[in-house]
Amino acid sequence: MADYKPGVTAPPFHANCRCTTVPVFEDEEDFGERAAKDADGKTYYVPADTKYEDWKKAFVDGGDKAGVIKSDAVANNKLRQVPGKTSVPKEYIGNYDDFQPLTLTDNERLLLKTLGKNTLEDGFEHGAAIVSGETRFFTSGIVDRVAIPEDVGKMIDAAANRSVHLLHSHTNETLPSATDFRKLLDEKIDKVSIIAYNKDIYSASIGNGWIPTRQEFDVAVKRIAKEVDDDIFSYPGFNEWTIAERNYVGIREQAYRIARHFEWTLEGGAL
Numbered sequence: 397m398a399d400y401k402p403g404v405t406a407p408p409f410h411a412n413c414r415c416t417t418v419p420v421f422e423d424e425e426d427f428g429e430r431a432a433k434d435a436d437g438k439t440y441y442v443p444a445d446t447k448y449e450d451w452k453k454a455f456v457d458g459g460d461k462a463g464v465i466k467s468d469a470v471a472n473n474k475l476r477q478v479p480g481k482t483s484v485p486k487e488y489i490g491n492y493d494d495f496q497p498l499t500l501t502d503n504e505r506l507l508l509k510t511l512g513k514n515t516l517e518d519g520f521e522h523g524a525a526i527v528s529g530e531t532r533f534f535t536s537g538i539v540d541r542v543a544i545p546e547d548v549g550k551m552i553d554a555a556a557n558r559s560v561h562l563l564h565s566h567t568n569e570t571l572p573s574a575t576d577f578r579k580l581l582d583e584k585i586d587k588v589s590i591i592a593y594n595k596d597i598y599s600a601s602i603g604n605g606w607i608p609t610r611q612e613f614d615v616a617v618k619r620i621a622k623e624v625d626d627d628i629f630s631y632p633g634f635n636e637w638t639i640a641e642r643n644y645v646g647i648r649e650q651a652y653r654i655a656r657h658f659e660w661t662l663e664g665g666a667l
């Protein structure tokens with residue numbers, strides 16, 4: 397990881413589960429576009445298949461936005477659908493039985509609270525990295541992913557082994573995605589924590605669990621996602637759930653099963 401380029405050696409560490417997992421929920425998960433804001437605050441929608449580098453070229457480096465801009469009317473209409481709608485089925489609200497109790501420090505909780513507050517204000521995901529005790533905040537100004545900026549990536553590369561804690565906010569209630577868990581396979585990163593839109597907090601770490609190769613991880617996650625997809629139809633109340641609720645339960649189940657499969661630690665609780 398000496399040559400740390402976001403989107404190349406360090407892909408956005410989060411895609412909010414959209415790209416990855418539960419096929420039956422795809423309609424809700426992927427609007428086909430991703431919201432973005434440019435420097436003067438105008439909202440654009442970026443086609444979902446836009447590569448990070450192309451996005452960065454167009455929106456951060458001020459390049460040609462042709463092909464990635466949709467009208468504000470479309471963008472504004474869609475943006476309202478993203479955060480804020482409570483979709484957690486009531487039997488899951490405040491239910492952390494599947495998870496271990498949170499062991500975050502007061503400072504880490506405060507940090508997550510701040511990231512969540514930022515998301516409430518602008519609708520975008522926000523991230524922070526605690527690298528050898530030093531905290532850096534970042535946001536990529538888009539709804540459903542947040543990338544590690546290059547300077548933070550360099551700090552991570554230079555950190556003492558396994559001393560990095562990544563934290564970020566979600567724009568919906570879902571738990572850590574497969575992409576979030578995958579960050580733990582970076583030898584520098586020892587913990588990934590998220591705050592969901594409903595202020596639930598989840599922290600994942602390898603602990604004494606297995607360390608698979610990335611390929612082994614991907615194969616296992618694909619199988620787990622399929623199993624969750626099959627099993628979830630038999631859940632009580634499934635037929636009455638909204639698509640957002642189905643998505644929530646699917647991601648929740650997947651996160652729990654990923655942690656259990658690799659014997660990783662998954663903590664959960666309220667802010």
Ligand SMILES: [Zn+2]
Nearest residue numbers: 410412573576
């Ligand atoms: Zn995430």
